[in-house]
Amino acid sequence: MVLAILTVTGDARLDSLGNRLEETRLRVSVLESRHAAVSDILVAIHDNLLAARAFYAGLQDEEARLLGDIETMDIRCAAGESLQSALSASLSEYLVYVYSHRNLLGPEALFCRGGLSRMLRREAYLEFLARRAASEQREIRRETDSLSHFRDSLRNARTEVAALQRQMEDIQNRIIFEEGRQALLRLQLGGELARARDSSAILERERQRVSSLVSDLQAASTTVAASLHIERPTAESVIGNSAGSLEWPADGTVVRRFGLEVHPVYGTETTCDGISVSTPPATAVHAVSDGRVLYAREFLSMGRLVVVDHLDGYFTVYGNLGSIEVNPGDMLTAGDEIGVTGSLAGGVSGYYFEIRAGGQPVDPEGFLR
Numbered sequence: 001m002v003l004a005i006l007t008v009t010g011d012a013r014l015d016s017l018g019n020r021l022e023e024t025r026l027r028v029s030v031l032e033s034r035h036a037a038v039s040d041i042l043v044a045i046h047d048n049l050l051a052a053r054a055f056y057a058g059l060q061d062e063e064a065r066l067l068g069d070i071e072t073m074d075i076r077c078a079a080g081e082s083l084q085s086a087l088s089a090s091l092s093e094y095l096v097y098v099y100s101h102r103n104l105l106g107p108e109a110l111f112c113r114g115g116l117s118r119m120l121r122r123e124a125y126l127e128f129l130a131r132r133a134a135s136e137q138r139e140i141r142r143e144t145d146s147l148s149h150f151r152d153s154l155r156n157a158r159t160e161v162a163a164l165q166r167q168m169e170d171i172q173n174r175i176i177f178e179e180g181r182q183a184l185l186r187l188q189l190g191g192e193l194a195r196a197r198d199s200s201a202i203l204e205r206e207r208q209r210v211s212s213l214v215s216d217l218q219a220a221s222t223t224v225a226a227s228l229h230i231e232r233p234t235a236e237s238v239i240g241n242s243a244g245s246l247e248w249p250a251d252g253t254v255v256r257r258f259g260l261e262v263h264p265v266y267g268t269e270t271t272c273d274g275i276s277v278s279t280p281p282a283t284a285v286h287a288v289s290d291g292r293v294l295y296a297r298e299f300l301s302m303g304r305l306v307v308v309d310h311l312d313g314y315f316t317v318y319g320n321l322g323s324i325e326v327n328p329g330d331m332l333t334a335g336d337e338i339g340v341t342g343s344l345a346g347g348v349s350g351y352y353f354e355i356r357a358g359g360q361p362v363d364p365e366g367f368l369r
Helices: 002-033 036-100 105-109 117-189 191-224
Strands: 251-256 260-261 269-272 273-279 284-286 291-298 304-311 314-324 337-343 349-357 360-362
Touching: 002 036, 036 117, 191 269, 191 273, 191 291, 191 314, 291 314, 304 337
Parallel strands: none
Antiparallel strands: 251 273, 260 269, 273 349, 284 337, 291 304, 304 314, 314 337, 314 349, 337 349, 349 360
């Protein structure tokens, strides 16, 4: 029963991943049949590869679960076989004893030493052994049925694992094929691919400059005020203890998440130390916690940028602002307006937001409500 429940749960998740994989495969086929632009096909292949890798990971999880079930059932079968063997041996001993003493219960037993009382005691003991033997016979039958059930479950689980492994091999071959096709299609983009790589390198340099800016500001801040010499987050940090409960600087839709991102067309990799959030134009942006403004002016392609020191080892960075309402040195309270949203890449209205712990970027979405 447990195996059945687990299998149903696993299948539901795999079905969802499998449906997603089939949808992305179909989309690739449709675009190819329409002779769509290379860039559109590459986006579809990128989505298909993401779905394939997710499905493969799901198959790996299911395989591990089934192998764990098989190991548990193997142990159960071994224990059942051992118990069955012990019961059979015990039953054999009872039967041998009863057989060897069967002639001691006749009329002649009355003339033996002890007479009738000895015969009655022996008869009662033999009846007890007979009942015990019958009980153990029933237990052996139950164990036999149980072992039969577990062996059937083991056979089914091993068959399912073998099917999963064949499916995993098929998916892996599909991934290798699509990766090769993806590489060939990208070669057709020629100069576009080179420009995308240059652009990716520029974004990486600017990311490093923002990181250096925060580090420099932190060093300058602690030099000016030795009493604020905080290099690492403290245990009393408001932000550090507010996982999942901080208000957003401004409500909107996250269009670029924290961490590594692979471009679906060009395959270029860029790392983002924060998140980009699209909003209606000129939406007010607010401080997420109390702190002191360290920086408030233009900064490279980040537009207008504000850096806030929360005086506990945490810093927040607000970029791509259309206007700024604060100045360096200002003391802020959570919810105070910093400025209004400006433009993100592509002209979309929004803002950029980072949280840094001890100078190191952390995923802001883990702290926001």
